[in-house]
Amino acid sequence: MNARATLWHVFGWGTVVFMLSPLLILVLFCFSKSSLISFPLTGFSLIWFETLFARGAFWTAFENSLTVTGTVGVVSTVIGTMAAMGLSRMRRRFASVNIAALTLPVMLPPLVLGVALLTYYAGVGMKLGLHTVILSHLVFTQPFVILIVHARMANFDYAIVNSARDLGATPFRAFSSITLPIVRPTVIGAALVAMALSIDDFIITIFTIGGGNTLPTFLWGMLRKGVNPSVNIVGLILLTVTICASLIALRLTRYRG
Amino acid sequence: MIRLLRARGLLVAPSWTAFLLIFVAPLVYFFVVSFWRVSAFKMRPDASLANYIQTVTDYNASILFTFLVALTIAVLVTVVAFGFSFYIRFKVGRFGDTFLFIVLITLFGGYLTKIYVWKTILGENGVLNSALLSLGLIRDPITVFLYNPAAVVITLGHYTLPLAILPIYGALRGVEDTPLRCAQDLGASHWRVVRDIILPQCRIGILFAFTLTYLFAAGDYVTPQLVGGPYTSMIGVLIQLQFGFRFNAPLGSALAFTMIAIALLTVGIVAFALREWLRPRG
Numbered sequence: 001m002n003a004r005a006t007l008w009h010v011f012g013w014g015t016v017v018f019m020l021s022p023l024l025i026l027v028l029f030c031f032s033k034s035s036l037i038s039f040p041l042t043g044f045s046l047i048w049f050e051t052l053f054a055r056g057a058f059w060t061a062f063e064n065s066l067t068v069t070g071t072v073g074v075v076s077t078v079i080g081t082m083a084a085m086g087l088s089r090m091r092r093r094f095a096s097v098n099i100a101a102l103t104l105p106v107m108l109p110p111l112v113l114g115v116a117l118l119t120y121y122a123g124v125g126m127k128l129g130l131h132t133v134i135l136s137h138l139v140f141t142q143p144f145v146i147l148i149v150h151a152r153m154a155n156f157d158y159a160i161v162n163s164a165r166d167l168g169a170t171p172f173r174a175f176s177s178i179t180l181p182i183v184r185p186t187v188i189g190a191a192l193v194a195m196a197l198s199i200d201d202f203i204i205t206i207f208t209i210g211g212g213n214t215l216p217t218f219l220w221g222m223l224r225k226g227v228n229p230s231v232n233i234v235g236l237i238l239l240t241v242t243i244c245a246s247l248i249a250l251r252l253t254r255y256r257g
Numbered sequence: 258m259i260r261l262l263r264a265r266g267l268l269v270a271p272s273w274t275a276f277l278l279i280f281v282a283p284l285v286y287f288f289v290v291s292f293w294r295v296s297a298f299k300m301r302p303d304a305s306l307a308n309y310i311q312t313v314t315d316y317n318a319s320i321l322f323t324f325l326v327a328l329t330i331a332v333l334v335t336v337v338a339f340g341f342s343f344y345i346r347f348k349v350g351r352f353g354d355t356f357l358f359i360v361l362i363t364l365f366g367g368y369l370t371k372i373y374v375w376k377t378i379l380g381e382n383g384v385l386n387s388a389l390l391s392l393g394l395i396r397d398p399i400t401v402f403l404y405n406p407a408a409v410v411i412t413l414g415h416y417t418l419p420l421a422i423l424p425i426y427g428a429l430r431g432v433e434d435t436p437l438r439c440a441q442d443l444g445a446s447h448w449r450v451v452r453d454i455i456l457p458q459c460r461i462g463i464l465f466a467f468t469l470t471y472l473f474a475a476g477d478y479v480t481p482q483l484v485g486g487p488y489t490s491m492i493g494v495l496i497q498l499q500f501g502f503r504f505n506a507p508l509g510s511a512l513a514f515t516m517i518a519i520a521l522l523t524v525g526i527v528a529f530a531l532r533e534w535l536r537p538r539g
Contacts, residue, residue: 005348008344008348009348009349011340011341011344012341012344012345012348012349012356015337015340015341015344015418016356016359018415018418019359019360019363019415019418019419020359020363022371022374022375022378022415023363023367023371023374025374025377025378025384026370026374029377029384036382037377037382037383037384038382038383038384038386038387039384039387039388039390039391078271079271079272079275080272082268082269082271082272083268083269083271083272083273085268086264086265086266086267086268086269087265087269089265090265098269101276102272102273102276104280105276105280107468107469107472108472108476108517109472109473109475109476109477109493109516109517110476111476111477111478111493111496111497111513112476112496112513112516112517113280113283115287115496115497115499115500115506115509115510115513116283116284116286116287116510116513117279117283118500119283119286119287119290119500119506119510120282120283120286120287122506123286123290135275135279136279138275138279139275139276139279139280142272142275142276146272171264193365196365196366197365197366199366200365200366200367200368200369201368202368202369202479203368203478203479207500216368216369219369219370219373220369223369223373223483231373235367235369235370235373235374236370238366238367238369238370239366239367239370241366242365242366242367243362243363243365243366243367245365245366246361246362246364246365246366247362250361
């Protein structure tokens, strides 16, 4: 192996280590006995899990997260899939303009979207709560659903749907017994991506939630009160949920770059 | 035909409604607010440029600093992302899919978690210092890891790297091998092949990665707050303050739109420069 190739491998593996090591450190210190997050490790225990699970506030935040993510997942997937289906049968140029517009919320820094929504809700006299969080999450999750489902529809064979229609199926019947079963894995994958983004969102949530907590804002509250290793566990939960969701989504949508 | 068009329009309608009501309307309202003023903790409609004037007179140092940090992050991340994508595409062989997989699983989620982990790694009693101490490499903890702009660069770089790798790798995957072989057989150097064949085909992917990273870094406030320390006053922190203790939404709005304007301008310049640089040569 020559020097150039060695350098490339050092760089490549170095990048992978850089990307992964923080996550591994997080997992490691979830199980550490010590209350300090530092080496050397003095032993392993599940004490920080017990500490966290004994807190009522954690479970409230957990429930709120489930409510928000569940609702966002369903609504975002339904409206995003509808849009993707509609767009896939329009002229290509027109469809891509639509998609570019609808994807804009993803490009805007979340902070700007968060404070703009906060000002707007206050301006129109809307009380903040989980419902405003859900509404706000729709805006930045639906672009992903549209992109993923639309990409699948690009090589969808409409001939079978047209045959079903010719044989007298109503548009709804054709959709539910032909189109949906074929694209179902992609739609579920898109829903999981939307939910992963929603459950992990901190910035937009903290500006639009008013009082209560979801898991990320609960984590933020813990961070401000001084670090205790059970913070790691909230982090681990968020990370595990999002990684699992994206793994399953990857498999389902067969996304490759 | 008209019925069909209407049906397709109806399918897109809910998405557009959400987009208009929860994205466009709030942004328009928020923009209008930037010309208002605040008195006695209430916003009063106005048509003044006072907030913008205050933005460029009082906060110009922060703005400049923010964009320097964001530019550093975006350039570093784009270069590393290109290198890594290049490595996966051309150099790594059988591990390529595994490496790409690792990138993908770190893509979604863990925003707050990742920032916070870097705080525990870089802190005075943190993972890095304690590891170095117990290995006997240092005698006293190093305090310079945390609470400085470099910590912000590392932390945001770590968060945005997977986001930047995907579009670039997507572009690199489309590059065909045959022209590369031909160029090499005809005596082109490695650099010449990269510069004249590979880079021009990845221009859009590179620009997309840069833009994503740059906008995200310029607009973030959590990272500077958690790992940046008191001297890292980035514009995001200032914007966020106007919606907390200071309660000055109009000023916050002016800061936000100034930031977006500068960001778009920079991206425009970078897009132009990239196109000029990668223009086919005779």
